[in-house]
Amino acid sequence: MRSLEDHRAAALALAAPLPAVEVTLDEADGMVLADDLRTDEPLPRWDNSAMDGYAVRHADVAALPVTLRVVADLPAGSADEPVVVPGSAARIMTGAPVPAGADTIVPVELTDAGTTTVLIRDAPAAGTHLRRAGEDAVPGDVVVAAGTLLGPAAVAAVASLGHPTVRVHRRPRVAVVSTGDELVPPGTPLRRGQIPDSNSWLLAAAVREAGGVAVRxxxxxxxxxxxxxxxxxxxxxxxxxxxxxxxxxYDVVKAALIDQPDVEFVAVAVQPGKPQGLGRLPGGTPIYTLPGNPVSSFASFEMFVRPAILRMRGLRDVERPTLLAVADDDWTTPPGRAQLMPVRWVGPDRVARATARGSGSHLVARLALAEGLAVIPAETSRVAAGDRLTVLRVSP
Amino acid sequence: MRSLEDHRAAALALAAPLPAVEVTLDEADGMVLADDLRTDEPLPRWDNSAMDGYAVRHADVAALPVTLRVVADLPAGSADEPVVVPGSAARIMTGAPVPAGADTIVPVELTDAGTTTVLIRDAPAAGTHLRRAGEDAVPGDVVVAAGTLLGPAAVAAVASLGHPTVRVHRRPRVAVVSTGDELVPPGTPLRRGQIPDSNSWLLAAAVREAGGVAVRxxxxxxxxxxxxxxxxxxxxxxxxxxxxxxxxxYDVVKAALIDQPDVEFVAVAVQPGKPQGLGRLPGGTPIYTLPGNPVSSFASFEMFVRPAILRMRGLRDVERPTLLAVADDDWTTPPGRAQLMPVRWVGPDRVARATARGSGSHLVARLALAEGLAVIPAETSRVAAGDRLTVLRVSP
Incomplete structure (x- = not known):
């Protein structure tokens, strides 16, 4: 039997980052940046005010109180370029460029808020409340690196660089196909032997959760x-x-693909999920054939398919964060095979089996309770209450 | 000044779960179940085989090896109802209903895989490899509870109950409006004083990340x-x-809403994000007016708006999981105000300030590095390297 780790590596090796496409910033979040994004300009572009107040020459406010002539009114967005000469001040709003001559911002709260003259009652140290050009980034800085997952803050950084579009890896389109003569769409009246298909929905939702586009x-x-x-x-x-x-x-997927030279069917030392297939179809499309029991499909997707989808999206880290948790009770694990046990949290660092009423891989109703997947190594043959387990958090 | 906690409570109090709508299972993942979903039927619906093999009477395999007559062939999905009489067996595939008379499944690997007669070389204990009707759920069981966020496993459970549609809370449509004469759309050439708008993209992406529909x-x-x-x-x-x-x-939002009886503008004891407004417009729509510096907008959204969106979606737990991490260096925090510091991980349990090059709330490029938001209580006036901090993980 092939080890869990070896099959994971084989599954991931089929995936490569998809080509870059250009998308608008409204479409970019959740996608992965294809190229390093550098700035050509300093950020901020010019010294600007960090407060609503008055731009002054610090020498003019050395002795207080003092009244200064207001020579300009600078809202954010003002294109004016006044000069603050000795004895004068410019009213200035947060974000407006600091006018020539001024070196300090006096917050409005320290003044009488005058518009023709202003009484300055108190003043900060020289150079205070100025945002300096380039203190966020200087020309040549990589502001967002290739491989970054674009969350809200990264999208905002792209916008602040002045880019209306951005190059990201295309999201993978992943077909999910559930097979079985016993399966009917949910809502169809069941005759003896039939069950509602649930795997195509399970896998389609898992593809979307992994950031792919599902074709169910x-x-x-x-x-x-x-x-x-x-x-x-x-x-x-x-x-x-x-x-x-x-x-x-009647193993139809195996029968349909057994003659494909680049598809292999193997037994993997894992429970559930022992029968696995993977490879490439003639056009090069990667295919992953998972067993059909819902818990097996779920755990197999998590182990073998999700990392591949993340890789296709352009992510470098394709692993879920792992947590350590303590087992709440005892169970046995199959000798010589790793075990993937759906678990739920029963305390801050404590997990119980999500499917504890039964033990089988068909327990789709119980699986809905799963918040994590405990990965028990092949060398372990028994889990005892109090044992420390490695858990992947799989709940959305 | 209002405390951070009080303003959080006021912000959340404006939100209520949105009405339920019926969606198909292809649209359901990521939404929140509106009603408890019970099963009317046992799951599985009937005793069925957990293995590919032969359904036998255990008394017939007490002495081994033995050859039995194959009286039926039961693929999964078979509607046949044969009877396994003494001396006979039914070939059966995983998932097929167990025929009357049989009480044990012999895996195919323990046989010669015959189709007219079968040689049984070994046999498990009586009752083995049967999945019992109702072992996953019995009639009346709540399979998925109201308030559950529908991830892949929960959607699969809904499908397995035979529901082609499901009632979920509608996703909130959230308008995000950035204001400021200095702002131009990214890509517009900048004259002095102008900067590209980044907040509308920041907030729209944050709305989507919180599960809402953004109207930017x-x-x-x-x-x-x-x-x-x-x-x-x-x-x-x-x-x-x-x-x-x-x-x-020129504080336009305040000026536009100051006469609204149900909108209040307050100073909140937090840095960044001190000037805040919230309330209801005449039609009842909740409004949250955040300050405009990007880091302030980001942190304010996280504190005040995100929990409200989660509540509107129907979630009961609207808090991010918090982590404990150790500060990597020293910084001061404002006296009497909580601090929200964007941080990035620099070790497994160690964080540094994401915006360390500068210290201001305008550092949108640096903000792209933020993976977490450290929440420093108002009582703390200084963070020292080695201090333990509470961190919200905000990276996607």
Whole structure:
């Protein structure tokens, strides 16, 4: 059996950052910057006022109180370029460029707020309340680095550089295909043996949560030729299937892809999620074939597909942050296989099995309680209450 | 001055969960369930096989090896209802209902995989590899509770209950309006005194990150009547403005709203973000007027607006998870005011100021480095290297 770590590496190796596209700033958040973004100008562009008040020459306010002539009124956005000569001041609002001659801003609260003359009652030290040109960034600085996930603050920084558009990695379009003759769309009356498809929704939501664009297809019946035509005809960046990869007589995904030279089916030393397939279709599209039990699909996506989607988006760190938590009770784990156990928090650093009523990988209702996935190494054969576990936080 | 905590409470009190709407499962993820979702049926609906193999009567496999007659072939999805009589077995795939008479599943790996007769070489204990009806959920169980944020697993649970649609709280439409005569759209050539608007993009991205739908408007010039008409004419669930709320001579937002009986302008004991306004417009729409410096807008949104958006979405827990981290160096904080300091991680539990090159709330380029916001209580007047800080993780 292939180790969990080796299969993770093989899954990730199929993914590469997608080409850059240019998007507007309204579309940019949540995407990943393709190139280092440098500034050509100092930021701020000019010395400007940090307060609403008066721009003065500090020598004029050495002895207080003093009355100065107001020679200009400078709201933010003013293009005026007055000169503050001895004995004068310019009324100035936050953000307005500091006029020539002035070296200090006196906050309005320390004055009588006059508009033709102003009485200065108190004054700060020389140079106070000025924002200096370049104190945020100087020409040549990388303001936002390639590979940065553009959150609100990064988008604002791009805007402040004066860019109406930005080059980011395209989001991957990922097809998710659930297979199985027993599956019907939710809402369809069930006859004996049928169950509602849930995996196509599970995986589509997981693709979106990972920042991809989901193309949900399913449920697809267990017909080998139909499935092969479907999979090889998709125009997407990656494909994820669920079901049909085990040792059963009707394992349709395996049957549809077994002749593909660049697709392999392997047993991975993990529970759930032992039967796995991955590789490339003839056009080069990466495909990940996950087992069909919901908990298996969920855990397999988390382990093998999510990092690949993050890589395609251009992210460098494709791992979830891990937490340490203490197990709330005892359970056994399969010998020689890693275990992926859905857990929920029952204390600040304490987790219990989310699916504790049963133990199987089919427990889709219980899975809704999962907030984390505990990753138990293959060397561990039993978890005891109080053991420290490594947990990936998977709740949204 | 009003305390940070009191202003947070006032901001949150303006928000209530929005009405429920019915959406398809393709639209449901990221939304919040409006009603408890119970199951009317046991899940699984019937005893079914956990393995690909043979359904047998355990008494028939007491002595091994044994050859049994194969009386049925049950793929998943089969509606057949055969009876397994003594001396017989049904070939069965994972998920197929267990036929009458059978009480145990023998995995295919323990057999010769025959289709007319099957040689059983080994057998598990009685009752093994059966998934029992109701072991995931029984009728009446709440499978997904009202107030649950629908992630992939919860959406899958809804699907498994057979619901093609689900009732969720509507996402809030939040208008963001940046004000200031000095602001021009990014890409516009700058004359003296002008800067590119960045706050409307900052706040729009922050609204989306909080799960709202952003209606970005801006930059808007400092014209009181125009702004009042704009703000009172918006058909949205909440409004956020930036700029124009301080003590300056041109504080347009304050001037436009000062006559509104249900809007108040207050000084909050926090740095940055001291000048704040909030309340309701005549139609009842909550409005939050934030100061205009980018770091102030960012921190104010995080403190006052984000929890309100989460509440409108129907979430009960509207707080970010907090982390404890150690300060990497020393800085002073304003006496009697809480401080919100953008920080970045410089070690697993260690943070440095993101804007360390300067100290002002205008440092929009540096702000792009922020991964967290340290919340320093008003009682603290100085942070020393090694101090433990409470940090909100704000990076996406």
């Amino acid at each position: 297809i399913g449920p697809v019946p267990d017909d080998v030729d139909t499935l092969r035509d479907l999979l090889t005809g998709l125009d997407v960046d990656a494909i994820v299937t669920s079901g049909g990869v085990s040792v059963g007589a | 408007i801006g930059p808007v010039p400092d014209d009181v009547d125009t702004l009042r008409d704009l703000l009172t004419g918006l058909d949205v669930d909440a409004i956020v403005t930036s700029g124009g709320v301080s003590v300056g001579a």
